[in-house]
Amino acid sequence: MKLAVVNQTGKEGVVAVLGPGDFLGEGCLAGQSVCMATATTISPTSVLVIAKNEMMRVLHAEHEFSDRFIEYMLARNIRVEADLVDQLFNSTEKRLARTLLLLARYGDKDRPDKLLPKVSQEMLAEMIGATRPRVNFFMNKFRKLGLIQYNGGLKIDKSLLTVVLHD
Numbered sequence: 001m002k003l004a005v006v007n008q009t010g011k012e013g014v015v016a017v018l019g020p021g022d023f024l025g026e027g028c029l030a031g032q033s034v035c036m037a038t039a040t041t042i043s044p045t046s047v048l049v050i051a052k053n054e055m056m057r058v059l060h061a062e063h064e065f066s067d068r069f070i071e072y073m074l075a076r077n078i079r080v081e082a083d084l085v086d087q088l089f090n091s092t093e094k095r096l097a098r099t100l101l102l103l104a105r106y107g108d109k110d111r112p113d114k115l116l117p118k119v120s121q122e123m124l125a126e127m128i129g130a131t132r133p134r135v136n137f138f139m140n141k142f143r144k145l146g147l148i149q150y151n152g153g154l155k156i157d158k159s160l161l162t163v164v165l166h167d
Contacts, residue, residue, distance in 0.1 A: 001045055002123065003037040014127040016076075017042070017103060023072055028052050029059075042119070087129055095128040096138050097163035100148065104156040116154040 003016040003024065015037055018024055024039055029052065050058070059066045079102075086095055101107070103116050121135045128135070142148045142160065149155040 001039050001041050001047075003039055004126070005037050012126055013129070014123055017127070019105065023069065026073065029055065042123075092128065092130045092134055093138050093141075094164055095130070096124060096135060097142070097147075097160050099124060099127050100142075100154070100156050101160055101164065106156070106158060106161070116156065118152070119154060 001018045001022075001024070002014050003018065004012050004014045006012050018039075025035070027035070059069060086098055090098070100116075103119065121132050121139060124139075125132045125135045139148065139150075142163070143150070147157050147160040147163065149157075
């Protein structure tokens with residue numbers, strides 16, 4: 001599922017891509033009355049809707065769930081800060097490599113996804129603040145270097161990390 005915002009001229013920016021077990025809409029718990037982002041599925045998705053009152057009750061009563069939710073929110077905050085630093089200081093090539101690795105969940109303690117569902121170059125461009133032709137250029141470069149493959153799905157090789165780590 002992607003979370004996107006649209007500015008007054010209609011330009012869309014993808015602010016997050018969510019996966020299994022992720023939360024969304026948590027701003028209402030802190031009094032946010034207007035949703036800033038729109039959630040759109042990008043692959044078959046099942047969503048569990050929890051009413052605000054029930055979520056508040058569960059957070060107070062179920063400590064294991066509460067701990068998981070807090071851990072998720074702190075990790076998401078760290079990710080948002082890292083995304084901002086990435087946008088401010090890194091090249092388009094590094095931002096794209098980092099985004100592909102994040103989509104593949106490299107660094108996730110559970111398991112990385114080696115094969116991603118179809119993600120358009122336009123959506124990648126929206127995520128990294130670049131143009132689709134620029135994303136196309138780097139995707140072709142990564143493919144020629146053997147860092148990615150795409151045949152119905154996008155396969156990310158962990159060696160793509162070298163692009164992110166190389167200065």
